[in-house]
Amino acid sequence: MIIDDLTLTPKALADAERWTAHNYHPLPVVIAEAEGAWVTDVDGRRYLDCLAGYSALNFGHRHPALIAAAHAQLDRLTLTSRAFVHDQFAAFCKGLAELCGQDLVLPMNTGAEAVETAIKVSRAWGYRVKGVGTGRAHIIVADGNFHGRTTTIVSFSTDADARNDFGPYTPGFTVVPYGDLAAMAAAITEDTVAVLIEPIQGEAGVLVPPPGYLRGVRALCTERNVLFVADEIQSGLGRTGATFACDHEDVRPDLVLLGKALGGGIVPVSAVAGRRDVLGVLRPGEHGSTFGGNPLACAVATEVVHLLATGEFQRRSATLGARLHAGLTGLIGKGVITVRGRGLWAGVDIDPALMTGRRACELLLEQGVLVKDTHGSTIRIAPPLTVTEDDIDFALGRLAAVLSSP
Structure with a gap:
């Protein structure tokens, strides 16, 4: 069940901050469960995982x-x-x-x-x-x-x-x-x-x-x-x-x-x-x-x-990657400067005059999509190879919405 008011996340974040060294700068989400390309946080909110553990989760969560x-x-x-x-x-x-x-x-x-x-x-x-x-x-x-x-x-x-x-x-x-x-x-x-x-x-x-x-x-x-x-x-x-x-x-x-x-x-x-x-x-x-x-x-x-x-996952990456890159390319000039990558892997340069890469990730988090920034204005998109066409379209739609109303 999705809970409207966050109740567990703030304390979990505070505990992590209290007891861990600063080797990462995580986004403010605390994940408790996952299945396929989707994760659920401690307060029941669901997110499309478009980072996939930096490619460690190519086959999705809990295949x-x-x-x-x-x-x-x-x-x-x-x-x-x-x-x-x-x-x-x-x-x-x-x-x-x-x-x-x-x-x-x-x-x-x-x-x-x-x-x-x-x-x-x-x-x-x-x-x-x-x-x-x-x-x-x-x-x-x-x-x-x-x-x-x-x-x-x-x-x-x-x-x-x-x-x-x-x-x-x-x-x-x-x-x-x-x-x-x-x-x-x-x-x-x-x-x-x-x-x-x-x-x-x-x-x-x-x-x-x-x-x-x-x-x-x-x-x-x-x-x-x-x-x-x-x-x-x-x-x-x-x-x-x-x-x-x-x-x-x-x-x-x-x-x-x-x-x-x-x-x-x-x-x-x-x-x-x-x-x-x-x-x-x-x-x-x-x-x-x-x-x-x-x-x-x-x-x-x-x-x-x-x-x-079997070759199934390579084919999925090629086919769904083409859909992802076509959608991202369509955002060039609309808040995106450049798109790079191959298959289900993309580096997206956000217009720094619009927002930083970190800010884009924070806004996408609010929209139910998890990605990560690198080098200032770039965000990386690398969903599990188990994503669907609807998942790709969901992520693209949320990115377009974030860029249109920062």
Whole structure:
């Protein structure tokens, strides 16, 4: 039942403010239940979730097949540590490797762990295979990147909020402009072991690189004997209308980094998938994680792989994404300056003379739509791939109303 007067939200917000550190700046909503693309707050108000946990909820909240897989595994086995092999492990690794078109999989927990794993693997490959001198391995990244928040990762961030006051910074990285192949080529040296990029930059505002950029990165890395590492943690697993964003240019990286949606919105799961001659450089004891590849995570993630194998969610993202982008493009000049993205993923630049991105999110919250801002005037829209045409039209209508009467 919907309650007209908020009764529980203010106290819940105050308690959160009292007891938690300020690592996020959440919108003033306290969610208690969810189903599919919709969530309900503690006072019974419903909202269309157009953020989907930054793509962690690609399959919606509480997808029946994923919930069933989790329930079944909870009754059997949840954790063994990697000191032993459990009966869900091989099936998950095999299924994900085949989905990625790769040879091996290394499971972890969070996206940042996957990125850190790729950095270590790339450096080890550089020393043990390419022959780079000890301590000289060098990795190229793009400006505007967001790969996580560990001390090493923020060392090559260009976002002041992520980087400032967390030094001293880890050396061994060069930042080049995103989408600029010439700058990347100029930055490669004999000590370069990898290029690490997002095929679409999410936190930067859903920035899509120029056509042919990913193919160019692949060709450059092959020519110069450098690993191409694609961070598909947000862009992968159906979000862009293909299984991976790199698929839009028929590109296969040497290492693919996955997370977020791989856990089905139920458990944290991440992984690095790659060629045997690359991931195979790791030796026992050199890298690990207590919970990485645990039975519960593998059971849920295996079902995620099964869902993607049908192609249904990729097709939904492409078809409904076209509807979303058509509607957003129609708002250009009516409070929207620019729209970017692919599939069910969009970055929308609000006219700063009209309102900030944060204010747009607050007004959409009042209208029953949840989105999130980034970099001042940009809002990100990324609903679950389970949304309907009516859901898309609802969100577009509410955005148009907010922009017309701020």
